[in-house]
Amino acid sequence: VSVLSRHSAIITSRSTGPHSGFRTVAKPVAPSPRAALHDQRLAARPFSHSGSRTSQSFVSSRHHGVPSRRVSASAGYSTALIFDCDGVIVETEELHRLAYNSSFEHFGLTVDGMPVVWTVEYYDVLQNTVGGGKPKMRYHFNTTCGGEWPVTRNGFAPKTEEEQTQLIDDLQDKKTEFYKKIVEEVATARPGVLELMDEALADPRVGVAICSAATKAGFDKVVNAIVGPERLARFDLVLAGDDVHKKKPDPLIYNMASQRLGVAPKDCLVVEDSMVGLRAALGAGMPCLVTYHKSTVGQPFMEEGAAAMVPMLRADHYSIALDNLFAPNEQGLLKPRISLGAGAGVVA
Template sequence: MAASLLVVTSPSLSVSREFESTAISPPAPASLTSSGFGSLVTGKRNSVRGRNSLSWVVRRNGFLGSGVAALRNSAKLSGNSVYSARENSNLAGGFCKASLDALIFDCDGVILESEDLHRRAYNLTFEHFNVKCDSKLVDWDTEFYDVLQNTVGGGKPKMRWYFGKNGWPTSTVFETAPESDEDRSTLIDTLQDWKTDKYKDLISSGAKTRPGVLELMDEARSMGIKLAVCSAATKSSVVFCLTNLLGKERFEQLDCFLAGDDVKNKKPDPLIYKVAAENLGVSPDRCLVIEDSLIGLQAARGAGMRCVISYTSSTSNQDFTGSAARYANLGGISLKELIKLMDTTPAAVL
């Protein structure tokens, strides 16, 4: 069996895939040389985002274990956090023989079962601005909104689609229906801004994350997997939602965060996930996306990423052909299970 290398780093430091050998200083932790891994062979200094950080490379001549368990055991023995591993000379992106570099979450429907909160916020907005199509106050019922939110991604595009189909409305913003692109954009922007504030009020009233989300994020973080959130919603509402639901510390530790304002094209266009892969510095086929809808699945697959579905009551009947797995929620789903999906499910073919 070929010898393998295990790279460990201090919890407060980062690690890079590219290493430049230097003399080791300061000395490696004693726990590494006395933990039974084998002998210390070299020290290497990394440059990550303009900062220097020190890692120790330990040679393991025997078989310590496999996958997540091996890294957990080694981290426990060394007293350090494990961020990347080289197994049989193949870089494993954070895990021995695993192929997961980044875990990417959608927000609405995945982190929070939020669609009815959005629907209520829209209806409060239409009422506040007296938005009427054909002299009838616009009101999106649950059945209609389930179809709408699974057809059109993003808040502004939803209203544009609806008004384009049903006629541009009268309102307190414009007494007559807007005809120019400028006036229509002003109306949409005004409605969306007010709706976002109402949505925040509803979030503040006691919304909670869906089962398993925080546990899975924390497990991925502890194993060195990059974390991202990509949402089609307005940035201010997503930031507010995530800081309230994830907590300020978890939110600030995200390696990438993109909202609908950050990309020109909304889901099901794959652009947001392509940009995320670029920002994370990872290959799309080493990313796993967690979505709740067909729109999200199409966006992830279009970016060349595998996708797991955590469906909601409004998306449970959709055709999720092409997904790596389907769950009612993420409760009880471990990172080890997701890694297995990465290793056994073919990547999307572009």
């Protein structure tokens, strides 16, 4: 499917509403302050439900260093917006790659006498094949290296499953140390993501969550630095890879989010950036908007079932807001229905 041309003013998307199929929407999206207008509409319209954001108490997550809200099926949300973290909230894939290579160098890893180094091209393959850092390393040594595990600087080569697991754990811990330092120096939010979060958080009909495959140590650093503690305190749910025993592309993390938010999978819209994330969302029965980037631009997202794909949520000539992603159904309940406006083009 040809989704966008380089200079196109048209986005093709797959309908997530009651009428399936593809449609082309040529209505421009004005880069006006939508969030302010949206809040005015909400203020003028009476709306209440038990468990709204203003009536729920905030609690600290027992899993993370970030604050989160305890939610239940009684929260009363008619829909939910769920964000991935790496590649969606912040373009961190290159930062992860650099941190892994620093960890490999720290331990002096070699295979057949050659240093273990993940190139940009190879890491693009990894991130679209395997979810989570530890599974990526296992995949690399077991599959790419044909089952030959590396030798460390001190001559140690893990043979048993226990030794391999310990090496992976040590590598991941050191990688996280390097990653935290890099994040502090260079990480910034992807265009439009914080604005969309704020608009969703202001709407009492929408449950809002973050579901990341990243381990909590590195994940906490990113979300605290980029999303910020005050905004995070308003989220209904924050889950990291440590909270589930199966990583993306397994849909477990999204199934858990659906249950905790009390919103049916078909009524949850996921924002992802990779094939691994897309498959996890679709496996949970959730429509998915893909905000791709230079590492994932060539992936067949639409062919795999993405509802729509864009290079970012905001650019000079367009801005994707809540009313581009959701609309009331016949009963007046807000549900996912993607209708993207004109203005976005492919970033080759």
